Amino acid sequence: MFLDLRLRTSSSKASATPLRASSGETLVFVPTYDEASAIVVLLDALLALPLRCDVLVVDDGSSDGTMAALEACARDMRLDVIVRPGRFGLGSAHKLGWVHARRFGYSRIVTLDADLSHNPSDIPRLIAALDAGADVAIGSRFAPGGRLDYRGWRRFLSCSANKLARHLLRLPIAEYTNSLRAAHLDRVPFGLIESIPNDGYSFFLTAAVRLARAGLSIAEVPIWFRDRIGSKSKISRLEILYAAANLVRLALQRRAEPSRAILVRSEWLCSTCGQPYRVYTTRADMICLACFTPAQAGEVYDGSPRPCGVPTKSAH
Ligand SMILES: Nc1nc2c(ncn2[C@@H]2O[C@H](COP(=O)(O)OP(=O)(O)O)[C@@H](O)[C@H]2O)c(=O)[nH]1
Numbered sequence: 001m002f003l004d005l006r007l008r009t010s011s012s013k014a015s016a017t018p019l020r021a022s023s024g025e026t027l028v029f030v031p032t033y034d035e036a037s038a039i040v041v042l043l044d045a046l047l048a049l050p051l052r053c054d055v056l057v058v059d060d061g062s063s064d065g066t067m068a069a070l071e072a073c074a075r076d077m078r079l080d081v082i083v084r085p086g087r088f089g090l091g092s093a094h095k096l097g098w099v100h101a102r103r104f105g106y107s108r109i110v111t112l113d114a115d116l117s118h119n120p121s122d123i124p125r126l127i128a129a130l131d132a133g134a135d136v137a138i139g140s141r142f143a144p145g146g147r148l149d150y151r152g153w154r155r156f157l158s159c160s161a162n163k164l165a166r167h168l169l170r171l172p173i174a175e176y177t178n179s180l181r182a183a184h185l186d187r188v189p190f191g192l193i194e195s196i197p198n199d200g201y202s203f204f205l206t207a208a209v210r211l212a213r214a215g216l217s218i219a220e221v222p223i224w225f226r227d228r229i230g231s232k233s234k235i236s237r238l239e240i241l242y243a244a245a246n247l248v249r250l251a252l253q254r255r256a257e258p259s260r261a262i263l264v265r266s267e268w269l270c271s272t273c274g275q276p277y278r279v280y281t282t283r284a285d286m287i288c289l290a291c292f293t294p295a296q297a298g299e300v301y302d303g304s305p306r307p308c309g310v311p312t313k314s315a316h
């Protein structure tokens with residue numbers, strides 16, 4: 001079941017197109033899972049940036065009060081919230097963010113964590129790197145001038161994973177796993193990010209590798225990464241194992257992976273939630289990134305109102 005935040009009425013999905021006009025410039029994307037202690041401060045800072053931007057939050061059913069906090073912020077028309085009915089993973093939330101940015105016609109996407117590890121005031125420096133000609137900008141803890149506050153095991157893990165990636169992949173990037181990133185959407189080939197097979201934390205390594213192997217120019221912007229305050233990291237041991245296996249897979253591949261184009265035709269909406277976030281996976285079947293329902297090709301949303309659903313821009 002979807003949580004309906006009542007930020008936008010779900011019945012408005014009946015008019016699947018046209019989608020609300022976006023600011024057209026920058027979409028700032030933030031995934032959340034149990035981030036009640038940080039989300040309001042973060043959203044206030046993002047919405048106060050000297051930048052024409054909208055903000056999209058994708059929450060995976062937080063149970064710690066994040067929803068109430070989001071509801072309080074959602075009066076700002078530049079904020080959209082999509083609540084998914086389960087924990088479908090950080091990587092899949094980012095893919096949804098990319099599909100949303102393309103679908104609503106933004107020219108740039110910026111992504112960051114919700115836990116205040118990333119300083120929103122670094123975003124203008126990433127945008128400046130794009131304006132200076134880079135296709136993609138990565139907030140980097142390992143570029144000269146970058147800084148990482150982790151201690152102990154997390155510091156060891158983060159430093160050694162990135163060191164190993166540099167050694168095995170031999171790409172001109174020092175930072176592979178940080179999610180503070182910005183990109184010109186029209187310079188990143190369609191489907192390159194949206195078709196990444198990883199739904200968890202490994203998404204960031206694969207995305208960095210795909211962007212570099214596609215020949216895009218990547219600027220690393222040094223940042224100071226703070227450790228999260230007041231709540232715990234959600235990365236599990238299993239995710240760390242997946243990440244290691246993914247690094248080996250990417251290192252052995254040594255060439256660009258073929259990426260499938262995603263579907264964006266407006267009539268191809270999800271027949272379960274009515275949202276426009278269906279993508280082809282690499283296994284050639286379709287999945288909706290909003291509700292994770294697989295679909296058969298040819299299955300078309302009939303436009304009728306759904307009993308409950310994900311808030312949508314079309315209600316503005
Ligand atoms: N939507 C969504 N967000 C997630 C999920 N797991 C983590 N997040 C968010 O992703 C960001 C990074 O997660 P975090 O636990 O801080 O990872 P770490 O910084 O690598 O320790 C934070 O904003 C989390 O709230 C998930 O399964 N779904």
Ligand SMILES: [Mg+2]
Pocket residue numbers: 113115117228233
């Ligand atoms: Mg974090």
